[in-house]
Amino acid sequence: MNTTSPSFRRCLLALGIAASMSCAWAADTATTAAPPAVKPDVVAANIDTTVKPGDDFFAFANGGWLKSHPIPAAEVQWGIGQVVQDDLYAKLRRISEAAAAQKSAAAGSDEQKVGDFWTTAMDQALADRLGLSPLKGELARIDAVHDVNSALDAAFALQPLGVDVFFDAGVSQDEKASDVMAVHLGQGGLGLPERDYYFNTEQGVAKARVAYVEHLHRMFRLLGTADAAARQSATQVMAFETALAKVSRPLAELRDPEKNYNKMSPADLTGKYTPAIAWNDRLRGWNLQAGRVIVGQPEFFKGLQALLARTPPSVLRDYLRVHLADAYASFLSQDIDNEHFDFYRRVLAGQKEQKPRWKRAINAENMAMGMILGRIYVKDYFPDNSKQRYNAMVEAIRTAYGERIDRLDWMSAATKARAHEKLAAVTKKVGYPDKWKDYSALAIGRESYAQNMMNAQRWAFNDMVSKFGKPVDRAEWEMTPQTYNAYYNPSNNEIVLPAAQFLIPGFADNQIDDAVVYGYVAASTIGHELTHGFDDEGRQFDAKGNLTDWWTAQDAARFKQRADVMVKQFNAYEPLPGLHINGEASLGENIADFGGLMIGLDAFHKTEQFKKGEKIAGYTPLQRFFLGYALGWLSQEREAMLRQSLLSDVHAPAKWRVNGPLSNIPEFYQAFDVKPGQPMWRPETQRVRIW
Missing domain, CATH: 1.10.1380.10 (Neutral endopeptidase , domain2)
Incomplete structure (x- = not known):
């Protein structure tokens, strides 16, 4: 569930394609002697045909790619989010190095701040000489x-x-x-x-x-x-x-x-x-x-x-x-940095070696002045036609959700009316802010890396405190455009969808068919975030974003009865011996995954691709929808990272965010001919029926 701080749809970041990748995310190659290579299908190339969809759909849909792409030593998990992130690293590095190379950047300008931050962050020798002195x-x-x-x-x-x-x-x-x-x-x-x-x-x-x-x-x-x-x-x-x-x-x-x-x-x-x-x-x-x-x-x-x-x-x-x-x-200095890494990343997350310093510098730069980078990023990498496509998709999902609310047999007319009021009031923010944050009071220099980070933290704290006693700025974003993520904020009754969230590595937006996009974006992002407004926590906030009880007592009881089925399902999953998924803590995210799929399906039914029913790469539109959804969770993680997420994250691990909700959806059973006796099968009386 997302409050004023972002709740991660994926524990991942932002955009692109890595040169080391192959399969569905291989870059086109060409020579003068041969025609361009045929690009593998965006979902079919990831499939592990040795696994039956009804046994483990996550492994079926993603296993081919995961088997051929082990987790690199500098990563704690590896999948679509990290491949996307690698390209973002490269783009932001170009932005940072260009700023650092400027000799005449005006003091206090964005270019001066980015350039000085980057130069100091990359100076390991300076950090070593200073030791603890910045503190x-x-x-x-x-x-x-x-x-x-x-x-x-x-x-x-x-x-x-x-x-x-x-x-x-x-x-x-x-x-x-x-x-x-x-x-x-x-x-x-x-x-x-x-x-x-x-x-x-x-x-x-x-x-x-x-x-x-x-x-x-x-x-x-x-x-x-x-x-x-x-x-x-x-x-x-x-x-x-x-x-x-x-x-x-x-x-x-x-x-x-x-x-x-x-x-x-x-x-x-x-x-x-x-x-x-x-x-x-x-x-x-x-x-x-x-x-x-x-x-x-x-x-x-x-x-x-x-x-x-x-x-x-x-x-x-x-x-x-x-x-x-x-x-x-x-x-700080390398010895202190190494010790921190050894425990917080090696022990707690299983990471075997540090990322290159330049990547860590970009992570810090995003923390310190992410919206400065974001303003440059969207100008270069997020075209207007992409923003238009996903603005329209939000409205398609909103319409589908409203129709689904009308069909509910367990919700009273009075609560439905309030639900429609809230749904209509949801604000959508797509791509990037209309108004950019003002960083003029942030001082960045070349004294030390740690000093710049302290300045950035003080600036962020003062910026937060300055909002007290003033009107709420409902135009503000809590994520940068270059973040591979999204969130729902109940107090603003808004969904926020950063530009990088829509990207699939190696493919331009117009190269991906609607079936995959509706699974990958409409269901697992837009529908997911919209459903957060009506999950076990978000439903307690009204159309204006106020915590108030707007449900009838009977409807609330019926909702809880259905939600308890999901709690029981996820409590039964045991990703590590002795460690189960916390069905209560992850309930909001699990409801949002399930609701996003149901709404995304409804919206996809209205597309020309679904109506035509033509196969692509051997898969029907409905099958490609579910494969597109699974693509959004293509990820594997080290055991230590899995342990940490089970204890401290309100999101279930990736595999169960696919298999869990799909095991409750009749159209999934039909699409892949899931039979009784297979692990993905649930008797109808044991399936979740919320949305």
Whole structure:
């Protein structure tokens, strides 16, 4: 489910084609002596014919490609998203190098900022010479911590730098008054990906906990602490974080918007939960004069108060110091960067080696000033006819959804009327923003890589805080155009579809037939995001984006009864021994996958290709639709990355995002002649029937 922050349809990024790729994504080759090679079919070339569709459709549709493309050492997963990303890397590198080569870029111009950022990010020797010195001011502040109040001084200074210690804080729309920007406070402050990493007994998770303590030990050594003291500090920080995790809510519970909406005055938060934190004063230090704040998990703050009161200042110093170092490790000297990579990427995700520095620099550049790059990117790489095609497709999906709502036999007329009101009010944002973000206040120079990232984090924090007390800017985007992803924002009741999301590596937009596009884009992106407005969480927001109950009690009960079938289905999947998919936590995404497919199918039925019924590459239009959907999830991941996603991601792994929803769709059974007894078969009484 997507709130004001993007929820990833894919755990991937942006666009294109890699020269090393073959099969369906091979580039055309030609010589003067031979005609151009025939381009393989966009979906047929990926198929593994040794697998029956009714046994494992994901493996059938994608297995041919996955078998011939093992995960590279510098990747934790490999598939369509990473091939797309490789081309984006190349395009953004050209943009960055061109800016860096300019000798006369005006100070403060986009070209100066991109050029100086790129030059400094690529200077490993400079980073090595500087060592920890870019952090000396913040480290000195932490060294001065001698009690809880001074620890909080340091923590509130670190938050604007993107170091989320003790808790999370932000300014975003009030869930129950979407025209108002509100201060939100919630649980946070953990070094491991999610609270269950501190408690789950599965063998791989247990090993990760041990490795985390060793990582902390080595980081303290790099921060200048003697070995024995560093080991003690690591053990104590782990104990502190484990106690913090213990008072944190599990992942599934964070998806209940009502339970995670607790509005109170800062004084009440101080008096009832955190006497050590004078919230009015602390928020004023961030230029926030907030009469009310929205607290996600009040019991977490009560637990934080108790933990702060009983923790020695030396442990609080160590906790703050190591979180700062880990947050900026990638922008510091090679030894610190390597240590951070070794744990967070090698241990937790299974990545065998670092990406080239230039790719990591582009990732950081996207974080720091993504919309500057995006403005240049769309001018060069996203034509108007593509924007028009997908704007029209959104409307086709909206129409199909409305017709499907009309046909529902479990939803009352009163709720249908409100559902139509909400559907009609959904705003679509396609390709890129109409208004670009103003980065004029962002200072970028050549002092250090880490300094530029600190400047970018401070700028982003100040930009966020500046929205408090002002009208909501509903034109703003939370993703850059060069992002291979999409999201639904319930407070704006909008779907946002970046330009890069529509691309298939090696193919121009006009080279892909409607059947594939309707599966790949209309179902798994547009329909998926639109359905988020009506999933178990999104349905609680009305047409104006306010958290309010607009369903009849009977309809809500019938919806939950149907959703519980999906929860049960996904809870039964066990991708790793002892680790099942969390059906409750992933419910919103699973409903959106299923709903997107059903709506996409309805819209596809109206196309000329479906009506003609002609085969392409041996497959019917209906078969190509489902193959196009599976193409969107063509991906494989390392075991460590799979473990991490099962514990900390609200999305099911790729394979089950294909096989799970398809096992509930009668037209899939018909298209591929799925029979009782095959693994993909479900008796009709056990299939999900929501949309």
